[in-house]
Amino acid sequence: MKHAFNTVLVVAVVVAVxxxxxxxxxxxxxxxxxxxxxxxxxxxxxxxxxVTLKTNAIAMALILSVGTPAAYFLAxxxxxxxxxxxxxxxxxxxxxxxxxGIGLIFAFGRLGLLGDELDALGIxxxxxxxxxxxxxxxxxxPFYVRQAIASFESIDRTMLDASRTLGASPAKTFWRxxxxxxxxxxxxxxxxALARGxxxxxxxxxxxxSLQGVTQTVSTAIYQEFDVSLDAALAISAAxxxxxxxxxxxxxxxPQWTGSRSTSRSLFARSAST
Amino acid sequence: MDRLTLDIxxxxxxxxxxxxxxxxxxxxxxxxxxxxxxxTVLRAxxxxxxxxxxxxxxxxxxxxxxxxxxxxxxxxRSVGYVFQDYALFPHLSxxxxxxxxxxxxxDELLERFAIEQLSGSRPAEISGGERQRVALARAxxxxxxxxxxxxxxxxxxxxxxxxxxxxxxxxxxxxxxxxLLVTHDFEDAAALADRIGVVLDGKLLQMGTAAELVLEPxxxxxxxxxxxxxxxxxxxxxPDGLTEVELDDGTLVYSAERGVGRVGVVVHxxxxxxxxxAPADSARNHLRAPIAAVVPDGDRVRVRVGPLTAEVTAxxxxxxxxxxxVPVVASFKATGARLVPLGS
Numbered sequence: 001m002k003h004a005f006n007t008v009l010v011v012a013v014v015v016a017v018x019x020x021x022x023x024x025x026x027x028x029x030x031x032x033x034x035x036x037x038x039x040x041x042x043x044x045x046x047x048x049x050x051v052t053l054k055t056n057a058i059a060m061a062l063i064l065s066v067g068t069p070a071a072y073f074l075a076x077x078x079x080x081x082x083x084x085x086x087x088x089x090x091x092x093x094x095x096x097x098x099x100x101g102i103g104l105i106f107a108f109g110r111l112g113l114l115g116d117e118l119d120a121l122g123i124x125x126x127x128x129x130x131x132x133x134x135x136x137x138x139x140x141x142p143f144y145v146r147q148a149i150a151s152f153e154s155i156d157r158t159m160l161d162a163s164r165t166l167g168a169s170p171a172k173t174f175w176r177x178x179x180x181x182x183x184x185x186x187x188x189x190x191x192x193a194l195a196r197g198x199x200x201x202x203x204x205x206x207x208x209x210s211l212q213g214v215t216q217t218v219s220t221a222i223y224q225e226f227d228v229s230l231d232a233a234l235a236i237s238a239a240x241x242x243x244x245x246x247x248x249x250x251x252x253x254x255p256q257w258t259g260s261r262s263t264s265r266s267l268f269a270r271s272a273s274t
Numbered sequence: 275m276d277r278l279t280l281d282i283x284x285x286x287x288x289x290x291x292x293x294x295x296x297x298x299x300x301x302x303x304x305x306x307x308x309x310x311x312x313x314t315v316l317r318a319x320x321x322x323x324x325x326x327x328x329x330x331x332x333x334x335x336x337x338x339x340x341x342x343x344x345x346x347x348x349x350x351r352s353v354g355y356v357f358q359d360y361a362l363f364p365h366l367s368x369x370x371x372x373x374x375x376x377x378x379x380x381d382e383l384l385e386r387f388a389i390e391q392l393s394g395s396r397p398a399e400i401s402g403g404e405r406q407r408v409a410l411a412r413a414x415x416x417x418x419x420x421x422x423x424x425x426x427x428x429x430x431x432x433x434x435x436x437x438x439x440x441x442x443x444x445x446x447x448x449x450x451x452x453x454l455l456v457t458h459d460f461e462d463a464a465a466l467a468d469r470i471g472v473v474l475d476g477k478l479l480q481m482g483t484a485a486e487l488v489l490e491p492x493x494x495x496x497x498x499x500x501x502x503x504x505x506x507x508x509x510x511x512x513p514d515g516l517t518e519v520e521l522d523d524g525t526l527v528y529s530a531e532r533g534v535g536r537v538g539v540v541v542h543x544x545x546x547x548x549x550x551x552a553p554a555d556s557a558r559n560h561l562r563a564p565i566a567a568v569v570p571d572g573d574r575v576r577v578r579v580g581p582l583t584a585e586v587t588a589x590x591x592x593x594x595x596x597x598x599x600v601p602v603v604a605s606f607k608a609t610g611a612r613l614v615p616l617g618s
Contacts, residue, residue, distance in 0.1 A: 164348035
């Protein structure tokens with residue numbers, strides 16, 4: 001009986017690992033090292049990586065600089081409607097990317113809610129690199145904000161109290177106590193958001209299109225090259241697997257490396273919505 | 275030096291804290307069971323809790339006055355707060371922890387608390403006693419006008435506790451700041467504070483010196499809290515490696531603990547046995563006196579004999595026919611007589 005149960009468990013693990021690993025293995029099986037290098041040398045691949053890195057760097061800067069203080073506020077204050085605010089911030093997490101794309105078009109696009117105002121200012125967002133940044137920020141930010149709220153919430157409140165009684169203002173307390181103590185969790189959250197942002201596809205292709213060198217990211221390039229040059233598509237895919245794998249590894253190692261407490265280890269730690 | 279005055283009311287989850295207090299250049303201990311609102315008093319003084327009503331001032335500097343809508347933030351109140359678990363910053367070295375409060379006196383404080391050799395260590399790497407010294411150094415680095423200590427000894431094991439208590443005693447004498455200390459342990463309070471306030475359910479039941487509380491408890495709770503008898507006296511080395519304590523009334527008491535100078539002898543009521551005549555037992559301390567009072571307490575009876583309170587079972591009390599006025603001999607062993615150093 002015990003033996004049979006064990007077998008079931010082992011079989012389940014084998015099936016899961018095989019199913020999830022096979023597509024990854026298939027990519028590298030198909031490419032081979034020489035074709036991988038050739039594929040990555042192509043203009044399309046180079047442009048796609050350049051656009052992706054640039055837009056993701058800007059998006060991450062936006063997410064960190066706005067998301068961190070917002071998360072700190074939500075983690076340390078209780079006010080009516082807080083649960084609603086947290087839910088709104090988490091919504092993109094469960095929204096299909098295509099829906100996010102439509103939403104962005106009708107918010108910031110030429111015909112959107114803010115279309116006339118942006119037009120009057122001579123600002124066009126749709127189908128520019130700004131649109132890519134918007135799409136990535138929209139889709140990736142909840143991954144960071146959620147983890148950031150959980151990380152700040154897990155800080156022992158007496159640490160913040162102690163800082164205040166030692167003469168530190170609330171701002172100084174944030175910089176010198178809260179940020180370093182939440183650091184491991186924030187880093188992990190940022191890494192997951194970055195991984196999500198690098199692979200962003202649906203919202204980007206709808207709101208920004210896929211124009212080589214301007215709005216074409218690695219994900220949209222893979223999709224387009226799939227019809228044109230399978231080699232390039234495979235090469236870019238393989239490269240993306242390596243990048244994502246590196247990020248995942250970093251996420252697992254980061255919390256231990258910063259000596260942060262166990263709380264930051266759970267990647268998708270639930271933040272209390274009350 | 276400025277006096278700390280407070281008169282506050284705070285609604286807590288299960289009770290209402292309502293307390294007035296004045297602390298001069300002395301150490302005042304608030305003693306009471308957990309949940310009595312003691313820590314809230316400290317937090318209110320530090321500005322971490324906002325009382326619903328009241329006033330807190332240090333000399334002429336008003337920190338809180340709800341009537342005048344004054345509520346200064348914690349960083350503008352000159353307090354040195356030592357938290358119960360010390361709340362040292364785990365990401366900073368000992369040195370940086372101390373420097374967090376103020377950089378001018380760091381070297382001096384590291385030296386004063388004998389923690390220079392630990393200055394590069396993280397709080398997680400040092401012992402409980404060392405952590406407390408770091409917490410004290412950090413609290414004093416800001417050169418506070420008031421010192422607040424929340425259960426300063428509770429995070430320590432019994433072994434380090436006595437040593438740390440002596441250190442703390444010395445420090446409090448040295449800094450001479452208005453100090454408010456919170457503890458659930460009457461002995462600690464007696465050893466560290468000049469005056470003790472007993473807090474229960476958010477109210478201050480009685481305020482006085484340890485001796486006053488022991489000898490004249492104003493309330494049954496105070497009596498039960500101080501239940502362990504505290505006999506003040508002067509200690510010196512006695513025969514057989516024991517410590518001989520001459521009580522203030524001239525009686526000699528022997529203790530197995532070491533002590534010298536002004537001490538309080540603490541005896542738990544359950545360590546005192548009663549007999550109608552002097553027993554031939556191993557107890558070193560015998561005190562003959564008529565019974566002052568017999569107070570039933572459940573299936574036990576508290577019997578007051580001279581300065582002592584003994585706790586015996588109701589059955590034993592019946593057998594011995596214990597009643598007020600009956601002469602008895604109260605005995606306790608030298609190992610049951612603990613010594614608490616008393617401040618002057």
